[in-house]
Amino acid sequence: MDDAAELCRLNSAPGMTQAEFAEGLKGELAGGARFVALTRDTVIGTATVTLLGGGRWGIDGVWVKPLYRHQGLGRSLCAAILDHVKTRKGEAVTLSVNRRAWAALALYREMGFHVVESSGDESTMEKRL
Numbered sequence: 001m002d003d004a005a006e007l008c009r010l011n012s013a014p015g016m017t018q019a020e021f022a023e024g025l026k027g028e029l030a031g032g033a034r035f036v037a038l039t040r041d042t043v044i045g046t047a048t049v050t051l052l053g054g055g056r057w058g059i060d061g062v063w064v065k066p067l068y069r070h071q072g073l074g075r076s077l078c079a080a081i082l083d084h085v086k087t088r089k090g091e092a093v094t095l096s097v098n099r100r101a102w103a104a105l106a107l108y109r110e111m112g113f114h115v116v117e118s119s120g121d122e123s124t125m126e127k128r129l
């Protein structure tokens with residue numbers, strides 16, 4: 001893990017509450033953050049957010065290890081990102097997603113994102129804060 005990472009360490013089993021997740025260890029990264037879910041020392045989920053400028057932030061690299069999916073970890077990672085952006089008075093969060101990544105699309109819709117543009121296989125989604 002490089003120094004630029006912001007860590008939320010999950011020391012217990014996945015399925016912990018968002019509040020417990022948010023209480024995880026954190027380190028600051030100017031202009032962005034990487035959230036990493038760990039169980040013991042194994043990475044089981046990641047999500048990165050970067051400052052695009054003008055109050056806009058971009059999400060990238062949302063991933064949960066297959067064995068740990070459907071347990072709320074993706075939602076917790078996205079919630080941690082939204083908290084991070086809200087704390088910094090961000091106005092909008094955007095991301096690009098493959099239109100066939102239906103699990104991701106469902107997750108982002110549930111988190112309040114909506115499609116603002118589609119081109120080829122990719123859709124751009126946005127959530128205004």
Ligand SMILES: CC(C)(COP(=O)(O)OP(=O)(O)OC[C@H]1O[C@@H](n2cnc3c(N)ncnc32)[C@H](O)[C@@H]1OP(=O)(O)O)[C@@H](O)C(=O)NCCC(=O)NCCS
Binds near residue numbers: 108110
């Ligand atoms: C997308 C991904 C991160 C979701 O992670 P996850 O931990 O399984 O998601 P969660 O358990 O937090 O699910 C939260 C919500 O997302 C939606 N969702 C997640 N997986 C879903 C699926 N397979 N089918 C339908 N809805 C799904 C549901 O609304 C779910 O809420 P519910 O459990 O109350 O029904 C995971 O499937 C993944 O890593 N996929 C491959 C990488 C990828 O596509 N990343 C996105 C790049 S833009």
